Amino acid sequence: MEATVTLSVFHKQYQQEVDDYIIEDIQFTGHPREAVELAEKEPDRHAILILHGQALVGFFVLHGWAGAKKYTDDQHALLLRTFSIDTRHQGKGYAKQAMKQLPDFVRTNFSDIERVVLGVNRANYPAQNLYLRNGFSDTGRRVIGAHGEQYVFEQLIHC
Secondary structure (H helix, E strand, O other), X not given: OOOOOXXXXXXXXXXXXXXXOOOOOOOOOOOHHHHXXXXXXXXXXXXXXXXXXXXXXEEEEEEOHHHHOOOOOOOOEEEEEEEXXXXXXXXXXXXXXXXXXXXXXXXXXXXXXXXXXXEEEOOOHHHHHHHHHOOXXXXXXXXXXXXXXXXXXXXXXXX
């Protein structure tokens, strides 16, 4: 049976769990601690927790137009960035469940959003597979990121 997770906007009660979050391979993502700090300074960034029960198992950011405009011309888009599953919780289906819940979460919390976009490094095959198997499609667009070429994927959010 797959693990059941919920998505939640960051709450201060999870600050210690965010600080203790472990990512062994940080090559393609950032640490949630820094992402939360940026989200507190920039209202266009939304830190999102992936919870299993009350335990923090994963994390990502939904970034508004300021972030999304590098990847799309659609001003009704959010950029999914800094996605990760805590190393201690990998391999349990949490990432897949989070991706399956993403469209409903966006519809509920960001009613004006029509699509979610992301850039995934061309060398990050596990992430590409995760996104493509869970509602995202390759747009064919490419951008250069901090660690090289990124494929631009998107998922339409139907109202």
